Structure formats: C-alpha cells, structure tokens
Amino acid sequence: MLVLRLPDGAERTVPPGTLPRDVVASIGPRLLKAAVAVAVDGEVQDLGTPLRRGGAFTVLTDKDPRALAVLRHSAAHVLATAVRRLRPEAHIGFGPAIDDGFYYDFEVATPFTPDDLAAFEAEMALVAQAAFPFDRAEVSREAALATFADDPLKLERIGDLGPDEIISTYTDGPFVDLCRGPHVPDTSWIRHVKLLSTAGAYWRGDERRQMLQRIYGTAFFRKEDLDAHLHRLEEARRRDHRVVGKALDLFVLHPTAPGAPFWTERGTILYNTLVEFVRDRQRERFKEIKTPLLYNKALWEQSGHWGKYRENMFLVHNDETGEPDTSLKPMNCPSHYLLYLTKKHSYRELPLRYVTFDVLHRNEVAGALSGLTRVRQFAQDDCHVFLREDQIADEVKFLMDFILGHYRTFGLEARLKFATRPETRVGDDAMWDRAEAALKAALEATGMAYELKPGDGAFYGPKIDFDVTDSIGRAWQLGTIQLDYAAPERFDLQYTADDNTLKRPVVIHRAVSGSFERFIGILIEHFAGAFPLWLAPEQVRVLPLTDDLEPAARAVTDALVAAGLRAHLEVRESLNYRIREAETMKVPYMAVVGKREAEAGTVAVRVRGAGSKQVVLPVAEFVARLSRERDTRALEPLVRD
RNA sequence: GCUGACGUAGCUCAAUUGGCAGAGCACCUGAUUUGUAAUCAGGCGGUUGCGAGUUCGAUUCUCGCCGUCAGCUCCA
Incomplete structure (x- = not known):
C-alpha cells in the first residue's frame, strides 16, 4: 500500500496503481475540477498516471508555476x-x-x-x-x-x-x-x-x-x-536597443562593417563616460596598460588560440606566402602575459592587476551578429591579476566587491553563479580543491545567494559568473572571475618569492561590463533610453521663450557648461516643438527662459517624463543641483517639485 | 555557417494583375515671437541594397552576392 501525505497533514492509504484523479476526487470535487496535475514528493505527474509510490502529495492548480x-x-x-x-x-x-x-x-x-x-x-x-x-x-x-x-x-x-x-x-x-x-x-x-x-x-x-x-x-x-x-x-520591443539607439542617435551599423558599430557623437559621449567611470574606479589599485592589436602567430600558437580558437580570429595573410601568419587579438590575456614577462617580478608586487580597454576582434559567424549584444569588434574592461595562491581568497573578495559596486551604480541586480571543475581539465585535484574552496569562501563572505554549476568551469580553473537582470527581467551574463592555473604554465610566468626562489603565480581573468558595446546595449534597454544624468549624452536643453531672450538663455547655457554640464541652447521653432523634441530625445532636463525668468535670474525647469509640472529655480541653484546629481551618479532626478 | 523572412528618400512606411516611385517626419527657405509634447507655407531629396537574367517594359518575376531580423535540443 502507498501512503500519501496531504499538505494539511492528513494521510491517505491507497493501493499502488491508484489514479491520482481518484485521490483528488476523494478530497473534493471542486479540487478535482481545478486540478492540473499532482506532485508526489515533488515529482509532477498527471491525474491519469497510476501512482507507483507514496510520499508528500500536492495537488497542482493553475496557481502553481x-x-x-x-x-x-x-x-x-x-x-x-x-x-x-x-x-x-x-x-x-x-x-x-x-x-x-x-x-x-x-x-x-x-x-x-x-x-x-x-x-x-x-x-x-x-x-x-x-x-x-x-x-x-x-x-x-x-x-x-x-x-x-x-x-x-x-x-x-x-x-x-x-x-x-x-x-x-x-x-x-x-x-x-x-x-x-x-x-x-x-x-x-x-x-x-x-x-x-x-x-x-x-x-x-x-x-x-x-x-x-x-x-x-x-x-x-x-x-x-x-x-x-x-x-x-x-x-x-519598444526598449530594443537597436530601435532606441537609432532614435536617440547613439550608434549606427553599416553594411560594410558588419558587427562593428559606428558611435555617433552622442553615443561616443556615453561610451567614453562609461570608460572613464571604470578608469576612475581602477585608478588606485590597478595598472592600466595598452598593448598591440596585431600579433605574430607565434603568440597564438603559444597561447593555444591558433589551434582552438582560430575560426574566430581575424587572420592576416602574408603577401609572399599567402598564408596567415598574423592575427588581430581576440582576447587580451596573451598580450598581458607578454608584458608581464618583459621583466622580473617580486612577490611584493602581487597581486599585480593589469587592466586594459583595448579593442578586440572576434570573427563571430554572420548569423550570430545582433545589434550591440553580439558584435565582432568591441572593448572589454578587462583585468588580469597575477597573484600568489595564498592571496586568492582576499583577491576574489576584492574583485567581487568591485564588480557588484559597478552594477549597483546602474541599479542592476546581479545573480551569481559558481562553476566548478569540468570533466576535462588541467591540474591535479588538490589544486582544484584549493581553488574552489577559495572562490566559495569569497562567495559566501558576500552573504549573497549563488547558484552552483558543477562541471561548468573552464578547463583551466573554476569561475564565478555574474548574471545581471535588467528592468524587464531578462538575464545577461556580464562579469566573470576566472581562476587560471594553465596560462602561467604555458607562458612560464614567474615571480621571485620571499625565500629568493622562483615561483609560479596564479592568474585571475576578470571582466565587469563584459564588453562596453554589449553593456551599453543592456543599459539602453534597462533605462529605455532615459539615462541618468551622469550618463545622458545631452544633459540639459535650454529653451528661450522668444528670440529676444536668446542672450539670457545663452548666459544660462554658459553657466551650465562652465560647471561641466552638457547643455545646449535651442532657439528654433516653437517652444512646444522644442519641448517635444527634447522629451523624445530623452534629455533629462529642459530649462525654459521666459521674460519672468530672465528678469529674476531663474530658470523654469521641466524634468524629463514629468509632464508640464515645472520647478522654478535660481540659475546657480539649478547648476548646483545638477552638478550634485551628476557627481553622485544619482539614478533619480534631484530636481523635483 | 545553416533555415526562413525581409531590404523603396536620413527615419517610419505606401505603390492594383509587371505600366511615368508616393506620404509623414527630418533637412533647407520664408513668414510667425509663441509660457510647457509637433505654427503655417514653399522647397530639396530615390540608378527601389548590389549584379545578372526573363520581358516592349521590372520596386514587382528568376538567379547570385551583400546586409538585417528570428531561430538553430531550458531533452520523447
């Protein structure tokens, strides 16, 4: 006989082979009508499948996912x-x-x-x-x-x-x-x-x-x-970055350069603002470097890309032999190792963090290209950390805080995934034990929930991936922290330890935004084009009511520009026309200068998306508030009625 | 890369069965001087993605190329 435990604690004893339908009917006819299926000890089966085992018996209605x-x-x-x-x-x-x-x-x-x-x-x-x-x-x-x-x-x-x-x-x-x-x-x-x-x-x-x-x-x-x-x-669809990117004049894709976006002047401001943001955060404990884009194939043979990744690389053919002997770099790691190798390193330097915003090229198959989210040319906020094995736990904690802080700035929620040793891998089990333990300790120190992905790690080491969920619930994998024990061997990376012996460092690959291109695509959709002030390509549009007020409006514009704000004067067409245009272009603030404002030294501020509710502020106050909003990277406007 | 759909003005889209390629917006010029989401009028703008073919005639039909979009095991 099978024992079924109902959610209310009651039990039913039925012979094996009983149909769930009959059990549900015995609980109540109304329930039978609402029943979609049942779950026995969590295993879902339908009402017409004979019961083979007992256990916790739940009736699934349309409310159950x-x-x-x-x-x-x-x-x-x-x-x-x-x-x-x-x-x-x-x-x-x-x-x-x-x-x-x-x-x-x-x-x-x-x-x-x-x-x-x-x-x-x-x-x-x-x-x-x-x-x-x-x-x-x-x-x-x-x-x-x-x-x-x-x-x-x-x-x-x-x-x-x-x-x-x-x-x-x-x-x-x-x-x-x-x-x-x-x-x-x-x-x-x-x-x-x-x-x-x-x-x-x-x-x-x-x-x-x-x-x-x-x-x-x-x-x-x-x-x-x-x-x-x-x-x-x-x-x-409305938020689709390809549609919004065109409407807001941020980037363009041209048929002659598939997968390589052209950035307009507005898009370039956005792009550079993001790069500067990351650069600022990395000024203290990182070392920014620039390395060549084009390398002899010897490097790719040493790194293993020539064998395993060649299909995705843009190869350059030698004029004389007609054979490929050079390639644009698809990743930064090998070039960072080369620079590391150009001198001897002391244990005192570690962890040594090289960061780069260099351009990368990957020859993605034509059918995979899509807007900014899948491109052939892009730049990452890439970092390679060279460190001692005993520094891993602290370093991972440090990097995690860095990455999570980045997402927080944009109001993006991150979900963590921990990927452990795959079937085919380099290194012995003891090494993997230590590496996974260090990553796990750092993960748990954050107190955040994470998903375990057994066997999903890279062949060279375990990793933590950061999935970001945007404002409409779609998940994107952006950041990553990957331990790498293979590359130091392959490139014979060394440092001089405190006992004057040569030791092998561990490498950590770290990315935060993934690629700037894709990250911008995600931000466009996340904000539906309505960027917070600090990111907005144009921050204020100054609108004189009539032509004769242009000098007064120009003075307001100058005051904003002097404070480093991206403000523009717009004099053509009617006020309504200009307001509509500024709203359509998602400019965060409109500053209207009429006769009253010109005389009082104020502006009538219209906040993007807030309709005709306006706030009249002295020009100096307006400049001060916007400066603060920009400097704090506020997600919501500081000017409100 | 593969399968399918699509490609017309800077943008969004029209164009009967193959018969002179249009509209709105944008842009330019002029008038208007406006108090919170499109003032009015006129004008400029196209070798219909590129290249072949069929036809008296091709945006329309056929083929090739380029590009864009969707998808390419979240397992009977």
Missing part, C-alpha cells in the same frame, strides 16, 4: 494535433515546454509561413473546443515502434531509450505522441495560446543533421496572463 509547464507542454501537443490535421505529411520531432512557452519541431518539405501559423492557431482553438482527453498509455517497445512507424524522428528517439525505461504515449483525439508527460486532463485547458514565430532548428541541435521547422508559442491559464505576457514582449 509547475502547472504552467504542464499546460505549455500540453499546448505543444495541441499544436502538433493541429499541424497534423492540416499537414498530415509532417513528421513530428520534439515539443517541450520552455521558459516562456513551448515549441514543437516538425519535418516538412516546405517551411511554414506566417499564414500557416494563423491557420494552425485557428485549428488549435477547434482542438481545444473538442476537449479531447489526454490519454496516457504505457506500451511495449514493439507497440511503440509500430505506432510511430511513419515518424522516423520518433523511431530514433525510441531507439535511444534504455531497456528498463517505461515507454508511454499520450493520445488527444486524432493525435498520438511519444511522450513522458505529464499533461493536463484534456485539451479544453489550452484556450489562451499564441503562436509567436517559426524558424529552422537542427534536429537535436546538431548542425550536421537535417533542419526541422520549429514553431514557438506560449500558453497561459488565464487570458489576462497571456495578454500581460504579450504586453511584456511589446515592451521589450
């Missing part, structure tokens, strides 16, 4: 049901639930069109209306092979299943799928669905295999949730 995944998986089946009705010749691949919805892969002779999607969506509504139950069946391998005799992809999957695995199928109306489940009780649950896009996807993600047609969609229990999700997608 695990139920949403079940719904979406079922929605994928409903999609396949619809596709099979309209395109019977389509072979079915996989159709899982994913983070924001689901997809299903089909093998078809001709790709789907947007019109097809609309037709599939309409057909899905009919399938939902029919309320086909999802019938689970556990079948023999032979039966499964017979059922899917016409679906080669499914046959391949069956072939991969181990001899002891249960093979199950789910049937909804006319459609049978090889599937582990679980599913919602019937197709009538799938009412709030949207098919979003279609694209090619390699069978099992393998570019050597055939390309299938994937349909992405999303599904929710309630219409409001679907609408809210679609609204979020809309919002993300």
Whole structure:
C-alpha cells in the first residue's frame, strides 16, 4: 500500500496503481475540477498516471508555476494535433515546454509561413473546443515502434531509450505522441495560446543533421496572463536597443562593417563616460596598460588560440606566402602575459592587476551578429591579476566587491553563479580543491545567494559568473572571475618569492561590463533610453521663450557648461516643438527662459517624463543641483517639485 | 555557417494583375515671437541594397552576392 501525505497533514492509504484523479476526487470535487496535475514528493505527474509510490502529495492548480509547464507542454501537443490535421505529411520531432512557452519541431518539405501559423492557431482553438482527453498509455517497445512507424524522428528517439525505461504515449483525439508527460486532463485547458514565430532548428541541435521547422508559442491559464505576457514582449520591443539607439542617435551599423558599430557623437559621449567611470574606479589599485592589436602567430600558437580558437580570429595573410601568419587579438590575456614577462617580478608586487580597454576582434559567424549584444569588434574592461595562491581568497573578495559596486551604480541586480571543475581539465585535484574552496569562501563572505554549476568551469580553473537582470527581467551574463592555473604554465610566468626562489603565480581573468558595446546595449534597454544624468549624452536643453531672450538663455547655457554640464541652447521653432523634441530625445532636463525668468535670474525647469509640472529655480541653484546629481551618479532626478 | 523572412528618400512606411516611385517626419527657405509634447507655407531629396537574367517594359518575376531580423535540443 502507498501512503500519501496531504499538505494539511492528513494521510491517505491507497493501493499502488491508484489514479491520482481518484485521490483528488476523494478530497473534493471542486479540487478535482481545478486540478492540473499532482506532485508526489515533488515529482509532477498527471491525474491519469497510476501512482507507483507514496510520499508528500500536492495537488497542482493553475496557481502553481509547475502547472504552467504542464499546460505549455500540453499546448505543444495541441499544436502538433493541429499541424497534423492540416499537414498530415509532417513528421513530428520534439515539443517541450520552455521558459516562456513551448515549441514543437516538425519535418516538412516546405517551411511554414506566417499564414500557416494563423491557420494552425485557428485549428488549435477547434482542438481545444473538442476537449479531447489526454490519454496516457504505457506500451511495449514493439507497440511503440509500430505506432510511430511513419515518424522516423520518433523511431530514433525510441531507439535511444534504455531497456528498463517505461515507454508511454499520450493520445488527444486524432493525435498520438511519444511522450513522458505529464499533461493536463484534456485539451479544453489550452484556450489562451499564441503562436509567436517559426524558424529552422537542427534536429537535436546538431548542425550536421537535417533542419526541422520549429514553431514557438506560449500558453497561459488565464487570458489576462497571456495578454500581460504579450504586453511584456511589446515592451521589450519598444526598449530594443537597436530601435532606441537609432532614435536617440547613439550608434549606427553599416553594411560594410558588419558587427562593428559606428558611435555617433552622442553615443561616443556615453561610451567614453562609461570608460572613464571604470578608469576612475581602477585608478588606485590597478595598472592600466595598452598593448598591440596585431600579433605574430607565434603568440597564438603559444597561447593555444591558433589551434582552438582560430575560426574566430581575424587572420592576416602574408603577401609572399599567402598564408596567415598574423592575427588581430581576440582576447587580451596573451598580450598581458607578454608584458608581464618583459621583466622580473617580486612577490611584493602581487597581486599585480593589469587592466586594459583595448579593442578586440572576434570573427563571430554572420548569423550570430545582433545589434550591440553580439558584435565582432568591441572593448572589454578587462583585468588580469597575477597573484600568489595564498592571496586568492582576499583577491576574489576584492574583485567581487568591485564588480557588484559597478552594477549597483546602474541599479542592476546581479545573480551569481559558481562553476566548478569540468570533466576535462588541467591540474591535479588538490589544486582544484584549493581553488574552489577559495572562490566559495569569497562567495559566501558576500552573504549573497549563488547558484552552483558543477562541471561548468573552464578547463583551466573554476569561475564565478555574474548574471545581471535588467528592468524587464531578462538575464545577461556580464562579469566573470576566472581562476587560471594553465596560462602561467604555458607562458612560464614567474615571480621571485620571499625565500629568493622562483615561483609560479596564479592568474585571475576578470571582466565587469563584459564588453562596453554589449553593456551599453543592456543599459539602453534597462533605462529605455532615459539615462541618468551622469550618463545622458545631452544633459540639459535650454529653451528661450522668444528670440529676444536668446542672450539670457545663452548666459544660462554658459553657466551650465562652465560647471561641466552638457547643455545646449535651442532657439528654433516653437517652444512646444522644442519641448517635444527634447522629451523624445530623452534629455533629462529642459530649462525654459521666459521674460519672468530672465528678469529674476531663474530658470523654469521641466524634468524629463514629468509632464508640464515645472520647478522654478535660481540659475546657480539649478547648476548646483545638477552638478550634485551628476557627481553622485544619482539614478533619480534631484530636481523635483 | 545553416533555415526562413525581409531590404523603396536620413527615419517610419505606401505603390492594383509587371505600366511615368508616393506620404509623414527630418533637412533647407520664408513668414510667425509663441509660457510647457509637433505654427503655417514653399522647397530639396530615390540608378527601389548590389549584379545578372526573363520581358516592349521590372520596386514587382528568376538567379547570385551583400546586409538585417528570428531561430538553430531550458531533452520523447
């Protein structure tokens, strides 16, 4: 007999093979109606799968996030049901639930069109209306092979299943799928669905295999949730840095230099402001250096890039031999090692932190390029620390504080991931034990939660990655702290220890913003283009009411500029026109100078996004407040009514 | 790289079945002197991404190239 413990502490004893549906019904008919699936000791199964074991028994209703995944998986089946009705010749691949919805892969002779999607969506509504139950069946391998005799992809999957695995199928109306489940009780649950896009996807993600047609969609229990999700997608499009970057005249991509942004004068101010911010923070305990962009292949052979990373490097061919013998640098590390090697180092210098803002080039495949987030030319706020092994814990703590402080400045929340030793790696276990312990100690000293990623470390050492979540909840990997035991060996890096022997340092690779290009892309979306004052390319637009007030307005502009603020005078067109333009360009402040202000030595300040509420301030007060707002890198305006 | 969609004025978009390529904004000129999100009028602006082909005729149909966008196992 199986013992099921209900959340209220009650227990039910049932024979093995009992259907969860019957247990739920015995608790209450209303609950049965609301039940999507159940969880036994945390394992989700559907209402129609016989119970095999007892344990904590939870009924999942539409409020449980695990139920949403079940719904979406079922929605994928409903999609396949619809596709099979309209395109019977389509072979079915996989159709899982994913983070924001689901997809299903089909093998078809001709790709789907947007019109097809609309037709599939309409057909899905009919399938939902029919309320086909999802019938689970556990079948023999032979039966499964017979059922899917016409679906080669499914046959391949069956072939991969181990001899002891249960093979199950789910049937909804006319459609049978090889599937582990679980599913919602019937197709009538799938009412709030949207098919979003279609694209090619390699069978099992393998570019050597055939390309299938994937349909992405999303599904929710309630219409409001679907609408809210679609609204979020809309919002993300509105904030898209490629759209905003063009509207605010920050950067341009030209077809003749794919993956290499042109920065306009406004974008360059933004870019340089960020670089200066990092440079300021690194003035004290770091050493900024500049190294060449172009290197003989001997360096890349020594670093291992020539063998492992060559496809991603921009190679320069020798005129005489026609062979590549030089490359633009894709990373800074080797050049930092070269500089380190140009003289002897004492243990007293360590930790020695080289930082660089040099330009890097990586030949990303054409299909991977995207706006500022995936480029071929970029600069990192890159740092390589040379240190003694016993300094690792303190150093990692120091670097973590540095990185987290950077994100805090922008109001970005970071999530930490700790990646430990992978299968293939250099160094012995004792070394990895020490390195992982040091990273872990530093992590725990922060008191922040972190996610453990076992086996995800680099081959040369464990690492901490910093994922930043932007204002609409998307995660981006930016910063990293990576221990490296391999490079010092490969480059024979040494320092003289206090006992006058030569010892090998450890290297730490550190990045904070990732690349400035991508970081700016993220900031554009994070702030939706409305940058805080210190970052805004144009900080104040001064608007005289009429032409005769231009001298007075010019004096205000001069006062702002004298305080180092980026202020511009704008005299053309009507006041309304100029205000609209400044709002559209997301200029943080507008300073209107009318007759009253000119006589009183004040300005009428309009704050970006605050509408017509204005604050009248003496010019000196306005300058002082803005200077403070800039110097403190405030995220919110200091001028308010 | 692969699959699909797309590429028209600086920007956002139109253009019946293949028949003289348009609009708004921006820009320029003039008038207007304005109190918080577009004053009015006129003007400039295009070898329709590039190159071939089919056709009397191509933005439209075909092919190649370049670029952009979406996606390319969060495992039946």
